[in-house]
Amino acid sequence: MSTSAFSLEFDLNNAEIRTMNKMYFKDLYKKRVTFFLAIVLLGIVFLGGDHNHDFFQWILRDLILVIFFLLFHCLIVNTICKVTFRVIKRLLKFDRLLRRYKFSFTNSFIGVHSPLGGFTHQWCQIEKAILTKDFFLLYIRDKNAYIISISTKDNCCHKIAELIAFIDGNVTPVERI
Template sequence: MNTTNFSLEFPLNFSEIRKLNKMYFEHLFKQHIIFVSILVLLLLIFSDLSNVNLEDDFFLWLIRSLGIIVFFVIIENSFIDAVSGIVFQIAKRLLRFKKLNRRYKFVFTNSTVCIRFPLGRLTHKWTTIEKAILTKNFLFLYIKEENNYIISISRKDYDYRKMEELLAFVEQNVIHIIKV
């Protein structure tokens, strides 16, 4: 097999989409919310700093900023969980539309594993694969990163030749596949 031209694409089935939404995209979405909320917090603190006379009110500004940070940390987790819950309830309802389901795909190339979804894509290098396990019905790829992920690929829903080509590529070029 020529690895320079290796490229496979698999559409995701409904159960794979649900698993990825729960494990992968929910975490990614939470990271975006945290980033935006930290920016808002910093904006509040620095806008308050611009209105303070540093010689007279610095200590009061410092206490007020510390109070804002503590309040922010306390309510941030509940806010993030509430917003994530709402978004993923909407996502579950949107998965009923076949047109949207077709936009979820695994794309494997010689250097990356890519997951395409309606809001963008996530890409991992093959070097982040820690373990590959093959069962009767699934291929599991364990990705080692900041938060470990498991990508499951159903063997029964895809063209047999494509799946065998993916298995051969992983075995020869990435990592030994553990067969269970």
């Protein structure tokens, strides 16, 4: 990879934001909500309640609580995520929130930023790069196999051309369709 300074940043349009929320942040947010609920459960099990009673009663009560959590955690997490993404969908009408969604590309990583969190990917995770008439697609090799799509219409042609040249020369050949 070239050691020359390379840095680009792309703002996202509404369609790209919706796609990114579905692909990236839905999984990330589900993991965060599950982690938070697991911490709450552990807090209730170990810190909540009266431990002066019989040890068997304490174990039985907490076992029932853990089983209840495991049975209904998917439903609870999905409900929390659906409500959150409905609120975000309504909030996307405001420019202030829209400007916080960005892709950034540097020599060493690809950054995906949003109000819900962010990801960074190394260039070696790029499996394939495809340029179509309307989009430039980067296929990320990861557990969930993400696709980064950048609209070629809304972004400056010079920026897209510079990104394509960098990827074509330093990362992987760009397929043109």
